Amino acid sequence: MNSSVLFAGYDIGTTSSKVSILNAEGHIISNAKVNHPQEFSIDGFPEQDAQNWWEDFKKLTSIVGKEISLSRTEAIGLSSMCPCVLPVSDEGIPLRKSLMYGIDQRASKEVELLNESFSREKNRSIYTDYSSQSILPKLLWLRENQPAIFKSTSRILTANGYIGSKLTQSFVMDYFSASAGNLIDLNSLELFEEPFDRFDLSTSLFPEIRWALEPIGSLTRSASLETGLKEGITIFTGTGDACADAITNACIEPGSVSVSLGGTSIFIQSLEKPVWSPDLFVETGATPGSFTIGGATSCGGLLTDWIVERLFGLKASEKEVLLRDFDVKKYRPSNLILLPFFGGARTPFNDPGAKGIFFGLSMEADRENILSALFESIAIDIGMISDEIKRTALEPGQICVSGGGTRSEVLLGLIATALDRELLVCPQEYDSASGAGLIALWRFRNRASRKS
Template identity: 30%
Template sequence: MNKKCLMGVDVGTSETKGVLVDLSGAVIASASHPHELIIPRQGWAEHDPEVAWWGGLKSVIKDLLDGSGVSSDEIASFGCSTIAPCMVPMDEKGVALRNAVLYGIDTRATEEISELNSAIGEDEIFSRCGNSLSSQAVGPKILWLRKNEPQIYDKAHKIGTGSTYLVARLTGEWWIDHYTACNYVPCYDVASQGWAEDLCSSIVDIDKLPAIGWTSQIAGYVTEEAALETGLAVGTPVIVGATDAASEAVSVGVVEPGQMMLMYGSTLFMVQVTDSPVTDTRLWSAPFLFPGTYSLMAGMATTGVLTKWFRDNCALDLVDQESRDGVSAFSRLAEMASNVSPGAEGLIVLPYFSGERTPINDPGARGTVFGLTLSHGREHIYRAILEGVGHGVRHHVDLLEAIGAAPEEFRAVGGGTKNLPWLQMVSDICGIEQLVPPVTFGASYGDAFLAGLGIGLFADHGDIKSWIGDPLKIGNDLDLKPLYDLYHKVYLDLYRSTASLMHDLGVLSRKS
């Protein structure tokens, strides 16, 4: 049978998405399947791997095959990505022994972070791992498992991430990619690009960790048992896989040093490719997906979710109007904001409504609307929210320039790119041009390309550009730079001046 298709599947926080493409990148079919985020108690966030990950994967594969009429024998290779970093203990057959502990939104291992910082030393951890310990780090979560659920830890054959689990269920092989493994702080040594046995010793038996490989490396082949469950053909090659953000970067052509992805989702995530390791305590770093490439990552905690919060609390009339005429409330808000002059007539918003990740790394930060007068309406506040995100992006862009890693190209992706006025504000505030691919299918599209790369269908990772098409260019208005420079200074000074008060409010809120 002629192998003429590639399949990619991505498991996200709330749904699994998949895409089936031909070898030119044309989409034959796409599918999605929702799943539940489990919050067993405050500060915990979990998935049921059997239901959410394996069940979602099977459902999406079935929908792709049924909806396309493509035979599984025609699929040349398969790739997957998952939210990361996660922690899931598995038995010898790849079955999860408990719910998966999710990424930075799960903060159960605070005590273990302090314990490891004291035992190893914060400077030593950063020097060896390229990252500091935080709620994003998997090492403390493994230690939490060992201390609190020792019977599960002892029974575990391997402790890996989401892609480890799915690849093991499909192939019987145990893998994790370098990009994801670097999030297993303090277990991964950046210099040697392998598990740091001396740092692991007090956390996890090293033989419980999966092998580390490059994303597009072939991890194994679909087994007879997995073929019966999923509908994939026996022997289909399966690559090691990656995290969703990294695959999303590939999906829009961010593969070369100097390129950066701005992912406008519920949060805003940034991935920049570099040709050598660059580390800074205010950012995250890791090897990228291909040998000889590296990456800097950053993330803002509330961006798209903040625009939704505003819509649901301050624009219910527009939501009602949307139900009558079909015109999106978001598009109406964007138009209203566009009619407000830059700077929102003296308003600044700090978009720290769920704390903030990089570059301030302050979970106690609070959202702020500063400068309100009786002349301001909701259109001013909404513009200030959009501009606040722009100032947050600029905070990162300026930091990258200061440490000698200024991006040369910015590619935007995600649901927020539908809001062109927002993109324009970000470009004007940061003084950058953004490139928006004409059609994006997200991380699963990148997974499909990486699956093809793994079996040699493409010369190198740069061939993804032939899949993408000509992007829309969002330039910047240089005349606005002096004004936005002044507003940006207020943005930075506002946090510095109020951070301690924000933390005081956090303490008070827990007492009330």
């Protein structure tokens, strides 16, 4: 392989977007991050404007383009929070803001309807119950509450699928995101069509489903002119951020675990075959024959930001200083109890009505008490997911942790205690964006090895 070629990985996240530029050896030579605001509907549910995702993509490309020659970029892999639900027209134009992944709990009635309609035996091929993470309940919500938009919808895209369509004018959805949204029959690895028939939904709403390492197409001339990237480079389907993190964390062998500490905390474990676990997520991996089981919290970094900004009244720059200074020497077990369900509960129990609470506050409480309680609650929340997995799957093996939360030694120590395991910590510059870049790199390495 030409050692001068580069590979780019982009990730669209809940509160920020990132890019990592990798060389042929897989080393990061440039990266960048841009923030975007959390948005909410009139009735308080999280959603995002897809145009902001595209603007993020162009900003990130411009930033790294000042450090490297974009003409050296040979291929791009994509990652994003998942599974978002973005209705688009025939031309790929968004018809409304995207409904978010599992933190968006607006379709709770539709979730109940689907779970009541399908007995556990009948929907065993998806190996889990419907939840706020599922795509079909949100489609039913859209049809009921915004019928004009639903009628105009040509297809549903995820966030990485939308960026892929902007780059190639082709429409795909990746297997991991689709299975995370309970769309895939994990026995046949085809679309699970029974609920579509029962609820009079067309399967044509979904584009072709491809694996992470499969290409979507080539970068179009118009996208080249808009981004500055080289026309004709290969764009790979990519995957959801949790799966991209799992690639970064080498979560490949059955039993190996990837913990992602971002806006929410995600725990996924590799499986040899799917297992029945109604309260968790049972999904494919990035490649054919790979499977995962896991769960996610409703808060993590999102709750940290809320506490620091709303309770402490600090700006972003002050937040970084506060969290950096709050080290293991300052940590003391808190006499406060924090229930972290500020956005409802996701796994191992899905409860949109769950609320957060501080218990035990007194005039003596200070920032360190509150931060201690916060990190303890995040660790316990992750521990509950692990405990549920142990009931239905393998004992966890190697556990590798990545994401912004790894900057806190206090949080890492508490997670290790909650899991009763030693943690391997991924270097902070390696994340879901670098995982997306590795997708492109591995594919080209395989092609190069076949040619040689």
